[in-house]
Amino acid sequence: MPKFFLPPEEMQDNFMVLTGEQYQHAKVLRLKNGDAVTVCDGRGTDCRCIVSDVSEGRISLVVQSRDASLAEPAVEVTVYMAFPKSDKLEHVIQKATELGVYAVVAFPSARCVSRPDEKSLRKKLERWQKIAASAAEQSGRGRIPEVRMLPSYAAALAEAANADLPVLFYENERSRTFRAAIEAAPGFRTAALLTGPEGGLEESEVEAAGKAGLNICTLGSRILRCETAPLCALSALMYAAGEF
Amino acid sequence: MPKFFLPPEEMQDNFMVLTGEQYQHAKVLRLKNGDAVTVCDGRGTDCRCIVSDVSEGRISLVVQSRDASLAEPAVEVTVYMAFPKSDKLEHVIQKATELGVYAVVAFPSARCVSRPDEKSLRKKLERWQKIAASAAEQSGRGRIPEVRMLPSYAAALAEAANADLPVLFYENERSRTFRAAIEAAPGFRTAALLTGPEGGLEESEVEAAGKAGLNICTLGSRILRCETAPLCALSALMYAAGEF
Numbered sequence: 001m002p003k004f005f006l007p008p009e010e011m012q013d014n015f016m017v018l019t020g021e022q023y024q025h026a027k028v029l030r031l032k033n034g035d036a037v038t039v040c041d042g043r044g045t046d047c048r049c050i051v052s053d054v055s056e057g058r059i060s061l062v063v064q065s066r067d068a069s070l071a072e073p074a075v076e077v078t079v080y081m082a083f084p085k086s087d088k089l090e091h092v093i094q095k096a097t098e099l100g101v102y103a104v105v106a107f108p109s110a111r112c113v114s115r116p117d118e119k120s121l122r123k124k125l126e127r128w129q130k131i132a133a134s135a136a137e138q139s140g141r142g143r144i145p146e147v148r149m150l151p152s153y154a155a156a157l158a159e160a161a162n163a164d165l166p167v168l169f170y171e172n173e174r175s176r177t178f179r180a181a182i183e184a185a186p187g188f189r190t191a192a193l194l195t196g197p198e199g200g201l202e203e204s205e206v207e208a209a210g211k212a213g214l215n216i217c218t219l220g221s222r223i224l225r226c227e228t229a230p231l232c233a234l235s236a237l238m239y240a241a242g243e244f
Numbered sequence: 245m246p247k248f249f250l251p252p253e254e255m256q257d258n259f260m261v262l263t264g265e266q267y268q269h270a271k272v273l274r275l276k277n278g279d280a281v282t283v284c285d286g287r288g289t290d291c292r293c294i295v296s297d298v299s300e301g302r303i304s305l306v307v308q309s310r311d312a313s314l315a316e317p318a319v320e321v322t323v324y325m326a327f328p329k330s331d332k333l334e335h336v337i338q339k340a341t342e343l344g345v346y347a348v349v350a351f352p353s354a355r356c357v358s359r360p361d362e363k364s365l366r367k368k369l370e371r372w373q374k375i376a377a378s379a380a381e382q383s384g385r386g387r388i389p390e391v392r393m394l395p396s397y398a399a400a401l402a403e404a405a406n407a408d409l410p411v412l413f414y415e416n417e418r419s420r421t422f423r424a425a426i427e428a429a430p431g432f433r434t435a436a437l438l439t440g441p442e443g444g445l446e447e448s449e450v451e452a453a454g455k456a457g458l459n460i461c462t463l464g465s466r467i468l469r470c471e472t473a474p475l476c477a478l479s480a481l482m483y484a485a486g487e488f
Binding site: 070071073095098099100138139140141177178179217218219220221222223224225228231232233235236238239240242243244 | 466468
């Protein structure tokens with residue numbers, strides 16, 4: 001069933017209207033009277049609706065039922081990613097959204113080769129949020145993951161450490177497995193998965209993460225690219241959490 | 245430690261030489277006498293070597309030891325992917341290689357929007373094999389995954405069915421989880437993960453897979469893009485197999 005996201009303030013109890021971009025999308029799908037669609041507030045609520053009128057520029061819907069989205073995972077997993085080259089971050093935002101991520105947070109680290117300046121950041125965040133919204137729509141999510149940028153590595157550690165299951169993946173870690181960290185946090189509800197930039201994290205950064213309370217784990221004996229590691233970890237964690 | 249792949253016929257017992265592309269790669273790394281490198285036959289054997297001479301166009305190595313690669317997973321997982329648009333297949337080849345795939349096999353299915361003709365196929369296979377080789381080198385693999393194309397969906401089913409754990413992922417499957425299939429094949433050594441094209445598999449194709457003996461499984465309640473599904477499944481399976 002086609003899915004549309006509306007801003008929470010446009011969600012109504014009995015009737016709703018698709019305009020603008022959503023109307024364009026509906027037009028491509030050739031929606032007609034009587035078709036069923038899902039309208040979602042992007043915060044976990046799905047409304048089942050029926051098309052009641054199609055006019056130029058607006059499609060009217062009658063709300064039939066309203067439920068918590070079934071497409072949201074039971075666990076809230078946030079990906080913390082050292083700021084990579086822009087196309088890689090966009091790739092991770094799109095794929096992590098499909099895979100059920102709760103939020104994607106970028107942060108600077110010592111070996112980051114690029115980071116956005118203050119000026120371009122607002123525009124970029126807008127663009128990233130759009131990528132998340134579009135991937136959420138296509139994958140049938142009930143939530144649009146938030147995309148944020150933190151000002152420092154220390155801020156990322158402090159925030160990540162609050163999760164029930166906070167993990168940093170380090171290619172030089174050989175013995176401590178992700179599985180061990182997951183099994184040591186039974187019934188976890190929130191997880192933070194932190195990965196480094198193209199050039200890796202510095203040893204001192206990894207030490208700081210350990211002191212902040214993060215589990216330092218391996219993702220196996222192969223070196224993963226910076227955009228592969230968070231998606232591999234996220235896939236594995238959703239599996240471990242019983243999502244599929 | 246830098247890693248180089250040599251064709252098995254160029255592997256020698258005591259001395260080896262890097263020329264051509266491998267020499268160029270070594271030059272970028274500024275290798276000098278006494279540096280340690282790994283030379284791999286791409287079939288699971290790693291040789292630890294020491295640089296003994298650097299000349300224009302050739303770098304000589306002395307072999308110190310020879311071992312089965314530690315970077316190869318204990319399970320052989322083959323990804324069978326309905327032929328997608330070319331950039332997506334290349335993406336999957338690169339990422340699946342990093343994640344430890346044994347082979348990547350493309351096949352045609354009813355809703356495939358593109359498929360290579362006989363004429364272009366040989367060139368494409370060459371290109372895909374190079375992508376696998378390059379990703380294997382960068383991720384430190386001990387094997388270069390083979391990339392192949394099968395002539396029909398039936399051929400893909402017949403081959404996949406030979407694995408200890410053969411699975412087809414279908415977005416309309418709701419109840420049977422990947423976990424259930426994995427747990428029903430304890431001690432599996434080989435796995436086949438089959439996924440559909442952009443437009444999905446047809447119901448009759450899914451039925452045929454079930455008859456051929458494949459497990460029909462869900463990858464969760466979110467719709468994954470055709471290039472995301474095999475990588476999600478591969479990550480989860482490597483986790484389930486105890487790789488990390």
